[in-house]
Amino acid sequence: MRVTPLKAISFVSLSAALLSSCSLSQYAAKVNGQVITQGQLVSELKDVASNKPFVAQIEKSQGSIYGSGAGTFSSAFTAEILNRRISVTLIQQALKKLHLPVSQSALAVAYPEAAAGFGGATVFAGFPKNYQAQLVNDTAAIDTLEAHLVGKSLSPTAVNNYYNQHVGAFTEYCSSDILVTTQSAAASIAKQVAAGSSFASLAQKDSKDTNTASNGGALGCGLLSQYSQAFGPSFAQEVSSLGVNQVSSPFQGSQGWYLIEVTSKPVVPETQAVPNIVTQLLGSAAPTKLADYVQSFAKASQVEVNPSYGRLSLANGQVSVLPPSAPSAAAQKAFFATPS
Missing domain, CATH: 3.10.50.40 (Chitinase A; domain 3)
Incomplete structure (x- = not known):
């Protein structure tokens, strides 16, 4: 997971203790009418934060993911998680429009790929089981669209054949x-x-x-x-x-x-080599084609971000949520004084 530099937020607390049941049901973002609720965002942030080794990896290079108040998260980290959820939602909607289901084969390839992308197998196992499944599904959706765009196969058979034919490259x-x-x-x-x-x-x-x-x-x-x-x-x-x-x-x-x-001269096991194999099978042009397609799809979509979490940007060929600036003390007081 790529995580942007962090800055603290004290206005919109993402602690369940501070968000009422009313606000939890409100939207964090809307993607073509599909609602990503504040409750879903809070749940994902908690799932990430529950994995202490993964958080340590992030914080080693990026700084704290937490906000200034107890049980809160930084605005930039929150925007990063929300951005990822919006991007995956766009990809899932694009697959539905293209009539491309995510196959069991894609899920089989996606598991070791997701594990490698989120800290390695041992660290990945530290996420709650339901969140592991969500990350695998996310990865499989991304792979499915990317493979479609470049006309390639990412089946377990294709991965295994590549590994056996290029085992020297994995020594x-x-x-x-x-x-x-x-x-x-x-x-x-x-x-x-x-x-x-x-x-x-x-x-x-x-x-x-x-x-x-x-x-x-x-x-x-x-x-x-x-x-x-x-x-x-x-x-x-x-x-x-x-x-x-x-x-x-x-x-x-x-x-x-x-x-x-x-x-x-140890040989890297096939399961650990999957991310590299996927990159080789898809080719160097695949990431650019995926980014261009998702941005084009986003431009043709109706995407709304709750201003409390920032604003959507489609600049520089990327779909991204830009975190909000810190509000005034008066705005904070008004926010917490507003009844649900």
């Missing part, structure tokens, strides 16, 4: 590096490794890679595509040429001279 390389400034220094270390010295000990003693030296040079594990993105194609090629426990000859990289040791 992770766990490696360690030693970085030095000169070719002669690298050659000296290579001789010591060949004579039986520990690669990890030499990395701790001699490597100039400040990110890995203290940990024996350990870079971690990644696909070759990830190595290529992080270090460049030539670095990835060196890694791919090595067997387990094999050390490369010294080679020059962007930061100096390297030696690489591959410590293991």
